[in-house]
Amino acid sequence: MIRRKVTLKDIARELDVSISTVSKALKNSSEIGRDTRDRIQAFARLYNYKPNNIAVSLKNKRTRNIGVIIPDIVHHFFTTVFRGIEKYANSLGYNVIVCVSDESFDKEVINTELLANGSIDGFIIGLSAETQEKQDYTHLKEVTDQGIPVVLFDRVTEEIPCDKVIIDDETAAMEAVEFLIQNGKKRIAFFTTTHKLGVSEKREKGYCKALAKHGIPFREELVLELPFQFEEEQLSRSFFQNQSFDAVLSVNEIFAIRGMRLARELGYDIPGDISFIGFTDGILSKYAVPGLSAIAQHGEQMGETAARMLIDKIENEYDETDSGNYRTEIIQASLVKRQST
Amino acid sequence: MIRRKVTLKDIARELDVSISTVSKALKNSSEIGRDTRDRIQAFARLYNYKPNNIAVSLKNKRTRNIGVIIPDIVHHFFTTVFRGIEKYANSLGYNVIVCVSDESFDKEVINTELLANGSIDGFIIGLSAETQEKQDYTHLKEVTDQGIPVVLFDRVTEEIPCDKVIIDDETAAMEAVEFLIQNGKKRIAFFTTTHKLGVSEKREKGYCKALAKHGIPFREELVLELPFQFEEEQLSRSFFQNQSFDAVLSVNEIFAIRGMRLARELGYDIPGDISFIGFTDGILSKYAVPGLSAIAQHGEQMGETAARMLIDKIENEYDETDSGNYRTEIIQASLVKRQST
DNA sequence: TATCAACACGAAACCGTTTTCGTGCCTATT
């Protein structure tokens, strides 16, 4: 026996008052007399009345849902960002609808459009790799044109005027390299992705800047570009055998971990012969042997910041006139030192 | 200049027809004449009309949203389950609303109630640790009483009649232990959580059964209970020093990884002196040195199964009469062999 | 020519709220 949800109409009928009276009574409106209010509230409590979210959303044109679109959920960094978003949003009574773009432009577009049709009050988006390559942001333009607030995080673009929260990748990379230099390292290699994302480039820039600052020449041969899935260790193996370098900065955790493993197999001492620093301080860095020094990106803080900016825009609804004051918040990365340096 | 979304009413006014005509024309209803239909569709396309999801949901009493409540999102296993859910659901046009219970009973209740008020068509839930301890499932009862379909995964309970998808933890543990025995191991330790979850218990049961089957006595001293965050390595250190054992089965990945690290520090050879097998084949197992043999739980498959069962129930809406036919699907775990055994 | 179906479309109810604007009644004031 299924118990249907009780509605305002049900209560009204049962108590022989009008729907409006019930609605007002439940909101403690002063319009309603003390005793009827109490009667209604008691009845509502008894039958466990809860307003229908959908109806409320339709009427108020506010869903209290925020849409999050991320490239990948099985990825520590995005997951921590998501946690930051979820925690903050939840604490303010917002729910989170997630869609995973899977690094695909098409999926990103489809999901954006789907959610934009009333399902959410605002977006938090980390661009997919494909979108960044194509540089096609019309789907986002459409969203912002409709007055739906958007916050971009990590993978951002200048093309869309909106709030952003990013990590100072360039500075972080610089500082990491400088730290290596201070430790007496001279030939510092750089592991990056073939598939160039905005962030990889920023990190490379920081790498170069640090070298330049300390008068160390940039050497093409010390940059190793690896595909996303590098099951074939060929590339890196020959790299390790042919090149002589005494430190590595990697744009991600995996490349660094695999590099360390290989280095050990080849008999190098870590950090004596080769030091390693990886971007993204995930669980791999923490539990690796030796522990991998890593650049912590503070994903949770990033997520929280993004959520705060978004909800701020949602609630202080668009000052349509001067809609130009968008902010970009920068999360400072920090170097977590472990045994690999 | 914000462009408001165009509605049926707008189109109707502009084209001087009724709202119903527009609605029907856009759905290719045969009621509408060829030319008006074309006119309307052309206009709609031009102005990029998209129906408002909320309004459609209210009218149809179907949101095409499914609610997922998980204990923790920054956890590889749950993340993979979530990916399975999301992929499958998305492919069928469903969106996913996630709430994280953070292992807290209260948060689970709040989130469940929030979503149950019309926001979703069904739930996929992994119970929080606290809920399993308290054994209070009234919030779920209320949901199922309303006719909202629920699928429980991994952390389930017999108290609630609904579809479930679980892993055969007992058998998986048995097989792992038997594998160790076949490799000549005799004194097999078991690492578990102090905080007893249903799954830990099942795994312990499997561990015991395997021992019994091979005539090996169960020894209390070989069971090590560790707190969730075991920053103090005291416990495990003394355990390693005092006990002599030649293999370890751990209910999670972390305990196994830390155990391996400790064993190596203490000069043990892996897998020569001590073999390790951990539950959950996450990235840690894969990238550990030596690679950790692990019991893969196939989270993605689990998520997909859960989503399939749920959507099936949603779409073949409740045969209210014989509402008793709930299924429990069992996902087979498999042992991934690496260097630690 | 009267009848009737088929066709093309519109009116209106409905989903469950919120909110504005009446309105009837009671009490206090002059």
Place this chain on the structure above:
DNA sequence: AATAGGCACGAAAACGGTTTCGTGTTGATA
């Protein structure tokens, strides 16, 4: 006694769709 004002409540529109049930027009048929 007439008026004003406040109180307590209801009617109805609105949010943006879907869907049922008319209804007027047309062309074919008897």
